[in-house]
Amino acid sequence: MPRVSQDHLAARRRQILDGARVCFTRYGYEGATVRRLEEATGLSRGAIFHHFRDKESLFLALAEDDARRMADVVAEQGLVQVMRDLLSNTGEHPADWLGTRLEVSRRLRTDPEFRARWAQRSEQLTTATRRRLLWQREAGNLRDDVGIDVLTSYLELVLEGLVSHLAMGLPADDLEPVLDVVEESVRRHRGRTTSAADERRAGENEEQNIPDAR
Template identity: 70%
Template sequence: MPRVSAGHLAARREQILDGSRACFSKYGYEGATVRRLEEATGMSRGAIFHHFRDKDSLFLELARQDARQMAKVVADQGMVQVMRDVLADAATGGSSISWLGTRLEVSRRLRTDPAFRAEWEEQAKELTEALHSRLARQRAAGVVRPDLPISVLAQYLELAFEGLVSHLAMGLSAEDLRAVLDVVETSVRRLPTAD
């Protein structure tokens, strides 16, 4: 039997992750059956579970990837940009980054699954640290308002993000949300001083 190269295995793993992301986004965790995962990835269950122990570890890897990418966006561009990306993704039906689908499932599982919550703490810490660091850098540059602690501003932005996710999950109109995100962004900025 011929050996499969590491590059080929890595490409198959990415194909599984990409297809699974679309499947979880469309059907949710419970609805993403093994048969649907096979269809979405174009791989057999044997191939899928060669790379991932089970459906839960597959989902957790997707959620970790998303959290790392979100933390990177937060560090580079801010939390409001993450919200703008989620909004844009929802507008395209989840055809680009699909953070909304995984984030909805993460939120549900954080609420209902203590084991998942314990596993997720490290990922949540990375995102929170990126947000605090970004706010501190922006404050030092004179961009972020100085009258509130960084921790309060971070919690405010996290609440706005979770509210956006909930709003989109309920299928409510996203029509005016860009303007709402403008308000959120403006509310954390330093107010202009009167000269």
């Protein structure tokens, strides 16, 4: 029997995670039956659970995968950008990690066993946020009158509040200015500064004022 390459195994695992993400987002954890997982992934239950021990292990792997991707965004642009990404993809086309994040939040409140297992896997987003804030402080861009741990907890609480807001189906069209305030609140101010909202508007105006090259 020929050996299966690591590339093939990785591709199959990715296929399962991508299909499971759609299934969990659409039906929730409880509603994501094995039959629905089979339909979403295009694979048999044997193939799915060859890679993941059970449904909870699959969901944890998916949540960890999404947290890793969110941490990559944090490392490059900060946690507020993750929140902006969630907002920009609400409605009919949610960010592909929003559904997972909503389900994680729900299960953390209702399932102590899941909470214990998730606690072992959820540090990467916190670590990425803390590192980003440290880098910003060293660059002189971050307020220095509040500790890094406090700022990290503050931003994580805002993220959870945003997720709860979206989970309740409340309007999200006017939340961009709120995130501008959040971003501004952690910045170091040197006299008169340009706000996040001003910078975004300036960028939009600059694009509009680019002369036609024709």
